[in-house]
Amino acid sequence: MSKRPIRILGLAPEAWPRLLMPLMMGMLLLGAWEFAVRHFGVPPYVLPGPLSIGDALVTNWPSLAAALMVTLRITVLALLVAVTAGVxxxxxxxxxxxxxxxxxxxxxxxxxxxxxxxxxxxIIWVDNVQAALLICAWIVAFFPIVSNTTIGLNSTDRNLVDLFRLYGATRWQTLVHLRLPAAMPFFLAGLRISGGLALIGAIVAEFVAGAGGASSGLAYRILEAGYQLQIPRMFAALALISLAGVVIFLALSLLSHLILRRWHESALSPDR
Incomplete structure (x- = not known):
């Protein structure tokens, strides 16, 4: 009788190195960064240290958090539109x-x-700035969805297609019960790519638009901090963008794992 591995906090033993090693490396790099800035006396307006960036993040959190919500709203909407149109x-x-x-x-x-x-x-053709930003982010996120899903639909096992045809299945039944499930791993792979691309498209569009005010996103906060030479604040906004991209990727990876874990080889655990 085989013994099942003991899970700690819901994670299998082999999952902990994947979690701890990047965290340890990140802490090491941040420590080296802070040491180098202090040791060589680099001014904050040239390269702030992690502690200065963290202080700027805490001090400017209300405005940065509001800008983050604006950018994330555009990103999520663009991704939803890209998924719908792409599929x-x-x-x-x-x-x-x-x-x-x-x-x-x-x-x-x-x-x-x-x-x-x-x-x-x-931005010139579309009167509404938010709609223009949404279109720009959608353009960037659209292609991986349509490309990967098309490959998945066309990669369905021909023997299974012939079997469905032999049993008199309609094209709709073949699509719903065979082609779409077979294309699911390809679609989810494209979705993980498009999540990050939608964020990049939103940021680039915000940079080009340069729209300020209460409805401005993180890109404008970076431009604003650069004009005022508030470099730690600029790095804080950049750190939020990177963190948002990581969270989006992890959330979509978790979604992919939850959907595929019971039947697809790419998500099955090694002990199964």
Whole structure:
């Protein structure tokens, strides 16, 4: 009778090194950074230390937290729109090669065109600044969803497709009960990529727009701090952006694991 591994705080023993090693390395790098800044006497307006950044984060937390919520709202909305449009378009691509040959090149064009180049045009054409920021973030996040989902739908086992056809399944039944489940790992992989890209698109669009006021995001706070030479505040806003990106990736990775853990090889635990 095999013994199951003892879990600590809900984590398996093999999961702890993955959690502790990055944390230890991060603490080591932050300590070395603080030591170097103090030892060489680097002024805060050139490179602040982690303690100065932390103090600026605490001092300016109300304004930075409000800006973070604005940026995250645009990011989440853009990701939701990208998921909806990407999945629908991927299904159309998988059902009709003519549709795929007609529209896929335009999706590629959107992907390869730098968002910095087209963001000013979108901001000029769209009267509402928030809507313009949403469009910019959506453009960046859209392609990984449609590309990965299309590959997943087209990678369905041909033998299973023939089996469904043999039993008289309709195209809708084959799509719902075979193609979509088979494409789920591909879709979730694209979703993890698009989560970070949506945040990047929102930040870049905010930089281009330069919209201030109560509805401004973290990008404007970075610009504002740079104009006022409040470099620790600038680093604090940058740290919030990085932390938000990490949280988004971890949340989407957890979602992927919860969906795939019972049936897909990529998420099965080693002891199963």
């Amino acid at each position: 629908v378009l991927a299904v159309l691509f998988s059902q009709s090669k003519w549709v795929e040959m007609t529209f896929l090149p335009y999706a590629v064009i959107l992907q390869v065109t730098p968002i910095v180049a087209i963001a000013p045009l979108i």
